[in-house]
Amino acid sequence: MPRLPAVPGRILIVDDEERQRTALAAMLAPSDFETQMAADGQEALERLTAFNADVIVADLIMPRMDGFELLRHLKERGDLTPAIALTGFGSMEKALSAVHDLKAFWFLEKPVEPRAFKTLLERAIRYKRSLQRTDELKRELSLHGVLGDLVGTSPAMQRIFSLIRQVAPTSAPVLISGESGTGKELVAREIHKCSPRCDGPFVAINAAALPETLVESELFGHEKGAFTGAMERSAGCFEQAHGGTLLLDEIGEMPPSTQPKLLRVLEDLRVRRLGGKHEIAVDTRVLAATSRQLGTHLREELYYRLSVFQIEIPPLREHKEDIPPIAEVMLRNLNKKHSTRVTGVDAEVMDLFERYDWPGNVRELRNVLERAAIIAGEGLIRLNNLPSPAFGVSPGSHSRPSSDYEGPIMLQPGQPLTKLEEAYIKLTLDHVRGNRKLAAEMLGISLRTLQNRIAALREEEKAATPDS
Numbered sequence: 001m002p003r004l005p006a007v008p009g010r011i012l013i014v015d016d017e018e019r020q021r022t023a024l025a026a027m028l029a030p031s032d033f034e035t036q037m038a039a040d041g042q043e044a045l046e047r048l049t050a051f052n053a054d055v056i057v058a059d060l061i062m063p064r065m066d067g068f069e070l071l072r073h074l075k076e077r078g079d080l081t082p083a084i085a086l087t088g089f090g091s092m093e094k095a096l097s098a099v100h101d102l103k104a105f106w107f108l109e110k111p112v113e114p115r116a117f118k119t120l121l122e123r124a125i126r127y128k129r130s131l132q133r134t135d136e137l138k139r140e141l142s143l144h145g146v147l148g149d150l151v152g153t154s155p156a157m158q159r160i161f162s163l164i165r166q167v168a169p170t171s172a173p174v175l176i177s178g179e180s181g182t183g184k185e186l187v188a189r190e191i192h193k194c195s196p197r198c199d200g201p202f203v204a205i206n207a208a209a210l211p212e213t214l215v216e217s218e219l220f221g222h223e224k225g226a227f228t229g230a231m232e233r234s235a236g237c238f239e240q241a242h243g244g245t246l247l248l249d250e251i252g253e254m255p256p257s258t259q260p261k262l263l264r265v266l267e268d269l270r271v272r273r274l275g276g277k278h279e280i281a282v283d284t285r286v287l288a289a290t291s292r293q294l295g296t297h298l299r300e301e302l303y304y305r306l307s308v309f310q311i312e313i314p315p316l317r318e319h320k321e322d323i324p325p326i327a328e329v330m331l332r333n334l335n336k337k338h339s340t341r342v343t344g345v346d347a348e349v350m351d352l353f354e355r356y357d358w359p360g361n362v363r364e365l366r367n368v369l370e371r372a373a374i375i376a377g378e379g380l381i382r383l384n385n386l387p388s389p390a391f392g393v394s395p396g397s398h399s400r401p402s403s404d405y406e407g408p409i410m411l412q413p414g415q416p417l418t419k420l421e422e423a424y425i426k427l428t429l430d431h432v433r434g435n436r437k438l439a440a441e442m443l444g445i446s447l448r449t450l451q452n453r454i455a456a457l458r459e460e461e462k463a464a465t466p467d468s
Contacts, residue, residue: 008032009054009125014044014070015086016062020110024057027114033121041065045073048081055105055124056083060094071102078169078196080131082124086110103196148190150183151326154319160187160311167309168194173266175251175306176289178313180437181363184289185247187311192245197285200244205237208253208437208447215258217274220265226275238271241284251288251306252297253446263302291441316358316365323353323365330366331381334373341378345369349381359442360435422457425450 011033015021021037028035036051038044042065044058056074060067071083082105087095095107105124108117145153147161167174168191176184185204192202210218217227221236237246248254254262265271266286270279288306298306316323327350331342345353358364372385425443432438440450 008034009121009128010034010036010052011121012036012038012044012047012051012053012056014038014041014056014058014062014067016040016059020059024112024117027112027117028121031118041067041070041073044070048079053081054128055121056081057086057121058083059086060098061088068098068102071098071104075103075196076171078171080128080196082128084108084120084124086112145322145325146329148193149186150190151329152319152322153325154322156314156319157322160313163309163311164190164194167191167311169196170309171285172308173285173306174287174309174311176287176311176313178291179315179361180291180435180441181361182291182313182315183362184291184313185249187313188245188247188287188289191287192285195245195285197244201241202245202247203237203241204247204249206249208250212255215255216261219258219262220271221273221276223273223275226273230275233273236271236273238265238282238284239280242282243284245285245287248286248288248306250290250447252290252292252294253448254298256299259299259302263299263305266302266305291437292446297446316361320354324350326362326365327353327369330369331373334370338370338374340373340376342373342376342381343378344380346380346382348383349386352383352386359432360438364435418457418460421453425453425457 008031011028013021013024013035014037015024016039018039021039025035025037036047036053038047040062041058044056045065048056056070058067058070067085071085074081074083083098085095085098085104085107086109087098087107088110092109095109098104099107105127106120108120145151145157147164150157150161150164152158152160164187174188174191176187178184188204189202192198205218207215217230217234217236219236219238221234221239222230224230224233240246248262265282268279269283270281272279286306294303324345327345331344334340335342353365360367368386369381371387372381376382376385425439428439428442429436432442436450436454437447440447443450445453
């Protein structure tokens with residue numbers, strides 16, 4: 001196989017020994033590399049403000065700011081410039097730590113062999129340029145209405161894409177808000193994918209779905225015997241997401257007693273498992289999501305800590321021009337999932353889609369398309385493939401389904417309030433096709449409160465039913 005041609009590039013050499021810096025620069029002089037030098041990590045950071053290096057070559061052991069600290073600074077600010085770590089004989093463990101923990105491109109042992117040095121530099125430069133091409137491709141795709149699993153050409157969605165691109169390279173916490181089904185987790189996953197942590201884990205936890213007694217164990221972990229049923233040690237979500245991203249979904253449902261402990265972890269980046277004696281350092285970026293106005297549901301200082309950067313996702317009814325491209329991408333994925341051959345949506349169906357208000361947002365659209373695709377099997381999705389009546393809108397009607405839905409609740413003097421409450425809850429659940437989360441939002445209560453009320457109503461119904 002012919003050897004690839006040399007790749008010109010800009011190299012920053014960082015070493016506290018002047019003789020070593022000069023020798024490395026001299027190795028590159030006959031080639032087309034442009035080099036600059038720095039005596040330690042602090043000087044390197046200053047140089048990088050004006051010198052756009054393709055590769056950084058840094059000694060690991062230096063005074064003032066060593067190579068480890070330099071790599072840590074670059075990682076924290078989202079700088080993707082590949083770094084080659086220089087290490088002395090017998091320091092292999094330190095070199096591997098720089099590669100594994102601090103994402104250095106690779107390492108070289110001193111004294112450096114010129115041919116190996118140039119070859120590694122060329123590979124690192126090609127890697128840097130492939131990252132740049134990938135980033136340019138992502139930008140181009142976002143301009144055409146696709147960013148990962150997110151789709152939309154409307155100004156509202158283009159603004160979301162822009163915010164994701166701005167915040168992803170940083171380590172800032174992000175609060176993602178929007179109605180149920182708008183795609184908050186998709187936004188969180190895209191922030192993770194576009195960040196320097198993309199190779200690390202993405203862990204999501206839903207505060208509303210956990211019993212209050214288990215929230216702290218899920219977040220912080222526990223030691224064996226910490227409580228009844230703790231049969232073995234378990235790492236919490238912060239530890240599981242070490243080196244990656246943790247999404248705290250429905251943060252407004254976080255129990256008040258847990259919020260101060262969560263705040264401390266966010267400030268110190270250290271966790272202590274339940275029943276543990278020692279704190280554990282974690283390198284975890286935290287994103288939070290909510291489908292409600294947080295108001296008094298979250299401690300003020302915790303809210304400010306989580307909402308350094310905010311992204312609000314609009315409901316689907318506010319950017320209906322995105323329904324055609326969203327449906328196209330969804331059907332492509334559904335065809336792969338179900339081995340169907342659906343080619344698109346009939347014009348009459350699309351007209352119906354664009355007149356419907358989608359209370360369940362993008363999630364509801366996907367559910368409707370999935371059912372219709374399975375029924376249709378191939379060709380276009382037509383009206384007879386949709387639920388009947390289709391979304392409460394007749395094909396010839398141009399009226400939108402009212403959010404002020406009126407149902408058969410009969411008000412009579414002396415009727416028990418529990419009966420009216422039961423009827424209203426059932427009516428709301430029917431209206432949102434059993435989506436309890438959405439029903440809770442419409443009723444102005446938390447999901448947990450709704451679930452407790454449904455359970456209480458069932459118990460009352462059992463108690464009122466005579467034994468047969």
